[in-house]
Amino acid sequence: MKSTLDRLQVGATAKIEEVSTACDRAGRxxxxxxxxxxMVKVTRHAPLGDPISVELDGQEISLRRSEAAIICIREIQN
Amino acid sequence: MALVGNPNTGKSTLFNRLTGLRQHIANYPGITVEKKSGLLRLDGGDIDILDLPGCYSLTAVSRDERVVMDVLGGRQGLQRPDLLVFVVDATNLKRNLLLVSQCAELGIPALMVLNQCDAAKRNGLRIDAALLSKRLGIPIIETVATRGRGLEDLKKAIPAALEKPSLLPRIEWPECVQHGCVTLCKGLRDLGQGEVSQAEALRVLFDSDSAFACDVRDKVCLKQMVEDAHREIRGTGLNPGSAEAVLHYRRLESLLDGVVETSGPVARSHDSVDALLLHRVWGTLIFLVVMYVVFQSLYSWAGPLMDLIDSATGVAQDFARPLFGGMPTLESLVCDGIIAGVGGVLIFLPQILILFFFISLLEDTGYMARAAFLVDKLFSWCGLNGRSFVPLLSSYACAIPGVMAARTLSDPKARLTTILMAPFMSCSARLPVYILLIGTFIEPVYGPIAAGWALFAMHFVGLALALPLAWVLNKFFLKLKPQPFILEMPAYRVPTLRNIFHRMWERGREFVVRAGTVILAFSVIIWSLLYFPRDQALEEKTTQAFVEQAEASTTPEAVRAELENPESQLSLRLAHRIESAQIEQSYLGRFGHAVQPVFAPAGFDWKITVGVLSSFPAREVIIATLGIIYNLGADVSEGSEDLRTVLVNEKWTSGARLGQPVYTLPVVVGIMVFFALCMQCGATVAIIARELDWRWATFSFFAMTALAWLSAVVIYQIGSRL
Structure with a gap:
């Protein structure tokens, strides 16, 4: 199922398809x-719902939902 | 040589280990990014080490990152280092090597430090350093910087690498990038940029904010060239925004093949800790407790130390006074100007040291990033971020350490906004004003509960105005690009006292040396405005009037007898009367009279106006100034019954409100709000100038003063009509 990273549930794993070109944050x-x-896995949401924390290649990274929204993903069902 | 590496790699620890205290902190030319350099003592001679700001790549998003490229490219008159020492976190080799791979383009001899090898081993990572060294073509030293392990090897490797330099192999770019670079080099040369290296061309190609691209004057032409190159890259199916990282990572995949081995499933130690510390309920609770401890320590624990400095200042003044027999001006300059000024600088040190103790502790353990994650949402709407919390919270104790703590924000826009908002937080120096006025006018009339709420409201008013102001500032005025708030959650680590004390020492020294001198200068200037001109005739006239008044109720002999004893009640009252008369005709007093019309719409008389004006260097001075003005001497406190009685009985002596009390409720609330919003702190102005620049400090000063005045006027005008 195609989606963006900000819409992924906690605990779900997905494969990054594309980082939206229109955004100059893509490089960063x-x-x-x-x-x-x-592959990314959403590990948790902050108590106030934003930002979210993801696991990526063995490291834990926190990013805001607005930033996660530019990452297009395909959810992997296990 | 220069130390280069990602944030959280232990680069600074290594730097401290190598240089000890032989360090020098300055700013890079034209900007306030710290330039840390130090000296490494070796048998064969000394080596200059530059500790570059930590960065993930050469992409210049923040000023810190731009500095890295400026240094490595030898631009802005900076000297290109002879040797790069990459500090690499062994637990996350791939991401750390991205920067290394990028730097290969620069053609500077290099050496690599594989740090945190112990943590990597604990995480079940086996790294074949020899194989990696062979593939990268540069020597690799394994270290554990916090424990000093591997340091001797490094000290041997550095001179060896300088003697026998080895270069990193460059990445092989695909045809489209190659071609883009060549075209850019040629195009930039035609624009009059001189010889452009491939490394610089790559930065222009992949990074529109790069220092080099910003130097090019003909932006339209440059943009066209870059766009042409991007179109070509896009044609091959790559996204030009991320192509550089993607290609480097692709190269690193094959470079690292067989180098890193994971034994079994990676069990990361921080997962279970995070489950607790980032928990919706427990995590929030722990956060509140941690922040409470930080705040309490600043607010209460620093108190005894500050009192100690305060009384030491008093002792020094008392000691110095008799040394200037017959030279009252010099005596006052040294005691009331210089010694008081030095005391006024040192008084901030306990809070700065305590705050940086906690900041280092929170950062080194890895909790700071988690705290920022927890509260980011509270601040993100107005352009601040989760890292603004600690600076703003500590500003409730004092804005000086708060402004300094804003350094932990890497996003320049959020850092700027946080610094500008910090002085709005109600610092402890405002408390005496609130206590005096609430205790005098609100508690006796409305009761202790209302007084409690009033005190709470006064602490909240600055914050309630600051956050919307931050939003307005960010939305309409700041032309800086918003930055993604992407945080790496570092692994939890045991902090070392050595590092923590080093940081405290560094910050404390910096404050005293840099900001302290400015604060001292302010102090002396204000002293002179309050002291001069000294009028001998006025003193005689005041004395005569006082004696006549005293004689009316008793005999001249009794008055004379009592005045001969300098300790007597009458002598003290005379001294206070003279002090009051002198302050009224001092430059600042005259200025107070002159600008009283400005404060008239807020219902302030000239006495309040002088009090407010003399509080600009430091707002806590107001109590002493009011004491002097109301003939009670400078030794009054906010709890003084005498002062409270005088305030309640103070009446207008002229004008339309003749005979009416000066301190009505709207005036009292107006004064408190004025103090809550006004930048009455020379030290804060100085530290903002130091952390940002004088333009921002001036802006902040005038904007806050105008806002404070406007609020006081609005409160008085509406309040007195109700």
């Missing part, structure tokens, strides 16, 4: 490892 996200083909 890519540096941290948000690049197509990698």
């Amino acid at each position: 996200m890519a540096v941290l490892g948000f690049i197509p083909g990698r």
